[in-house]
Amino acid sequence: MSASNLLVELFVEELPPKALKKLGESFAQVLAESLKSQGLAGGDSVVTAFASPRRLAVHVTKVLAKAADQAVQQKLMPVSVGLNAEGQATPALLKRLSALGAGPEAVASLKRLPDGKAEALFFDSVKAGATLSEGLQKALDETLAKLPIPKVMNYQLEQGPGADFQPGWTSVNFVRPAHGLVALHGDQAVSVSALGLVSGRSTQGHRFEAKVNPVVLQNADTYADQLAQEGAVIASFEARRGEIVRLLKLAASKAGTNLHPIDDDALLDEVTALVERPNVLTGRFEDAFLEVPQECLILTMKANQKYFPLLDASGKLTNQFLIVSNISPDDASAVVGGNERVVRPRLADAKFFFDQDRKKTLESRAAGLSKVVYHGKLGTQGERVERVRAIARGLVESLGQASLAASVDTAARLAKVDLLTDMVGEFPELQGIMGGYYARHDGLGDQVAQAIEDHYKPRFAGDELPRDLVGVVVALADKLETLVGLFGIGQLPTGDKDPFALRRHALGVIRMLIERDLPLAVEPTLRQAAASFGDKITDATPALTDFIYDRLAGSLREQGYSAQEVDAVLALRPQRLADIGQRLAAVRAFAALPEAASLAAANKRVGNILKKVEDAVEAKVDASLLKEPAEAALYESLTTAGAKAVSAFEQGDYTASLQALAVLKTPVDAFFDGVMVNAEDAALRTNRLGLLASLHQAMNRVADLSRLAA
Template identity: 65%
Template sequence: MSRFRDPYPMTTQNLLVELFVEELPPKALRKLGEAFATLLADGLRGQGLLAQASTATGFATPRRLAVHLTDVAARAADKPVSQKLMPVSVGLRDGQPTPALLKKLAALGVADAAVESTLGQLRREGEGKNESLFLDSTQAGASLQAGLQKALDEAIARLPIPKVMSYQLETGVALPGWDSVSFVRPAHGLVALHGADIMPVTALGLVAGNTTHGHRFEAQSSPIVLAHADRYAEQLRDEGAVIAHYEERRQSIVAQLQAAAAQVGGGCRPIEDDALLDEVTALVERPNVLVCQFEEEFLQVPQECLILTMKANQKYFPLLAADGTLTHRFLIVSNISPADASAVIGGNERVVRPRLADAKFFFDQDRKKTLQSRLPLLDKVVYHNQLGSQGERNLRVVAIAKAIAAQLGLDVAQAEQAAQLAKADLLTDMVGEFPELQGTMGRYYARHDGLPDAVADAIEDHYRPRFAGDALPRNPIGVTVALADKLETLVGMFGIGNLPTGDKDPFALRRHALGVIRMLVEKAPQLALDELLALAQTAFAAHLPEGTPFQDARAELSRFIEERLAGNLREQGYTAQEVDAVLALHPQKLADVATRLHAVRSFASLPEAPALAAANKRVSNILKKADITTTPTAMPINILGAAFINVGIGFFNINRPKDTVQPMVDTALLQEAAEQALYAALQTTAPQAEQAFAAGDYTASLQALAALKEPVDAFFDTVMVNADDAALKANRLGLLAQLQQAMNRVADISRLAA
């Protein structure tokens, strides 16, 4: 292999790259800043321009994206390259190069004068027909300017921009050939410094320099001439009045909010809202927290309304008292720090007052009508063009809620009332202005109407859980209405074929399914999923717009819910095999699933478990392939079989299809000692397992099966199931069916087989 000495010394300095732009979208700023730093670092690292210990520090303010990288080389190290050319038989004839080889070398840039020396450097590898020619060379490392240009172009192209805008470039600023550009916001400056040296790269029609801009109003100088890559954050702070680092700015806001709340006293604290904090951090370059207030009379309005309007419309931080109630004070994060802040405080107080007055007006007007009086108007609100109005939907939800309440032994009248009024607040002025308050305002108005607390709370809670980790309804009536509401949505959308596809789920069916699962597990363990789906299907049969094509999609919906449950269980740490074994039986009381999984995990730890799981899998395969036409239709049912059929065998339905092997055994046909021993073992073990199962002790039920290992192994070692005698074969298949029933009460343990 040839050796090449890099004539360029390997020098490293720190690198700074900044894009100066117009105000970036605040909700996207954090991700844009993180992505810009990561993408640029990855691009340089991939070209060998970053040292192993290099670190990347991202900066993001409302008007800039930047990254500081340590230990960046001026030129990447050269690297050896070995290239396979062609088989020796093709490239050489009688030791001389063939035209094919000469053509290949010319394509690789080998000059005619260098062909002879290059031929002497070719290396052979392999033997016989597999012997090939290789050319070893050294590839020069990329220069920083070329490598940075490539990395910058790729980083800009891959930024997670929520919405691209196109704009015309300023006259005299654009590079030749650039008239317009597309980016998240118009870019006005580009900085690229390697140490103190400018890297003349280009981007978005701009040429890199060493100048940037500070705070729009409070910078000491503009533009700011950056002396060195390492002085970027320092110069922006001192000369530009800008805290360039996003997290540092965010922490400053948090500290100032807490200090301001402490200054107010009385145990006050700012409301906690990470999304609001992130957004405000992206709106200011140097935060300054100030205390403001509004008239105390507005506190008569539900605090949820006031908090929402201050957060959503004004980006303020409401102050809560020690007991969690709203105070008449709030905190603002200003982008300026005047010596006298009274004008800033007064201006913000004037701005928020009309917002709060609107909320008070809506609240006062809404209370002039009862929720009950608004119900007829639901008939005029479209729910879905195929499923009718909100009024028709309301009839279905009420029917489902009444049926669930009856199953749970609740006050059916209260469940009916809560379900009837659950959507009535959609017709109020307050919810019309603030849709986020649906349910919340319903609860306030229900209490104003003198309804029971259980009904009022259920009206608010029927939307729960709204998201992962959200609280569940606080009382059984709320659980009933929440289940009814979500089941109506699920059965309705599946009934018209409006299913989620990929990442598109406009009706939040996945979230509804997870909500149903959580409530059945945590709040209503006695309810069975299949019975609930049947209730909802019946409600649609009675209350559906005439002519709507509607199918019974309960089987598909049940699978959909089961898939959500499986994913949730895997997230909790159960293995795919464990989950598959339990859900293979399609348990309808979802509260039992965790207990079954624990039992399966305990069973799997037994030394007999692998053999029994493998045997169960073998039994399943035999029964699937069995020629059931040879199974007698009238055969004595032993005590074990009768016990299973009388009590019901879980998911081996007594109404099993006629073309499946029946768990029937004629003891007179048990000829082999091994099949007699297996049958005897079943007579002892199966009742023990069944008794434990009936008592809810699934672990003991599965562990009782350990006694079957030896008779099962002996059976398969010595007994021919597919005997020539049809009666013997049918009897042995019936014995295996009994074995399968006994083993698969808690879970399908064949799914545990490797």
């Protein structure tokens, strides 16, 4: 079979920029996988995705003109049904063969093979491999159906040459109106259709700067080069992104010493999706705007204009910004001037909001939170703030940090007030940040201002934690109030739906407890938080506790711990999460010991024995009832090793605590080999169960070692 490289391109109107990257990846991946599943491409075929504002395309190497024929074996029916007593075909068998395109002559070639307890008849045939035109049509249909389109457009097809529809009579649903389809196998066009289009070999270049339009493609391999040279388009998303990064760095170096553009991958992806051939220009704004907090200026330039603000070596905003343009005029002054005129009113608005907001103190606005609804079942933001304050007071008390009480309470009381300011009303992303600026302006001091600014942290995976303990307490109280309240009214995350970001809040709580080494027990802390709601909610502490430990387990596995290690530690539900790392390290060290497997299996066996006992077994041993040498030896070893393990555990040396138990392997093995636990004598049986309960208690102080058993 002849193999050549394949190029498929769908030419459309401007695609939604925030979705372009995923659209391009999906278009390439699904189409290539479909070709592979049909035998038209192999596992060694190289797939290259292309995505620009006006096109989705894919290049696949080593694509066959026709897939190889396939031998197919089909089960027909049991022998007893297909053949009569004389071995002749029954009408049922002949009918089945006819449906497969075979006649009575095929009966002799049928195979009799075992099928469960009986034999069945099997028919061997050859399925013709798909031609590229057939296979590509199927792949293209499947690809378009599976595109992750954020919002579908409905448009009517235009009547074209040879079209079998009338204008306005046929509607199409797609992300944007499509105007061209290319399919080339080597230098040969492949006939396929989609969205009312018939494939050809011509595409369109840059709207304004293409040297040739349309661009007639020579073959599948010249696609990227021809678009770049003739069409002034960088078709590859990644190549275009890399070019933008290069041009941004170059422009920054020309703008001043040690200047660099803001680092923002999401903005970079969005701008990459807005231009076909990037050109980076430098603009300026008046120094007076730098009096406004730089977060405000940066956000308005990024969100509204898609500019890259320039920062100095210390990360401070300068009055220069970079524009990624889609055109490269000989004289760019008009483009730069136009962008400077556009950004100026945006910055002026930010300055106006900042100046107006500072005319009122945060304190004077606080009462307004009572008029802002937080949740229909949980009341207003004002009520929420009172709950956060109550939770924060409890945390301060539990932590023994009475000296921080006043600062914590002030920060908790004012943390949400910036929601009522003009700046946050315009830019919700600045909540907390603006509260910190306004708190400093009001003379509340850095500690309170930082806590207000930091109380939303961590906002996302990998985000930094609040800078000091005041901020940690307020952030913890805020997240606990959200988790406890929403769980208490049944607003739990389901599947991939988590509208209140409860998973992120839970991970934030976990990170603060662990990374700030807070001596807080999980369940008592949750119950204390639930008490602040009064009768507004049902106490859902058990469900919320499970949720937190589930999130912790997932996080630990992502950090490289094995499922066994995580299960062993979390099975005990350690209340002080700051100890988790030490426990995991101890379990890993224990698992490396030669005695570990045997002791883990023994621990599992002990647990199973104790579960079968109807009454609770007390971990208590009467030495006078130890009749067998093996049980006496185990008791003696357990007494000695157990004391060492307890001492190490109480000192926080979990590794030493577990390793002290390694000496129990031999006496434990001997016990199970030579001692009957369920003795007829009730006193002996109770004493032996007590010995096992003592062993179980000693072995499961740091982690549930039975989870390490194979």
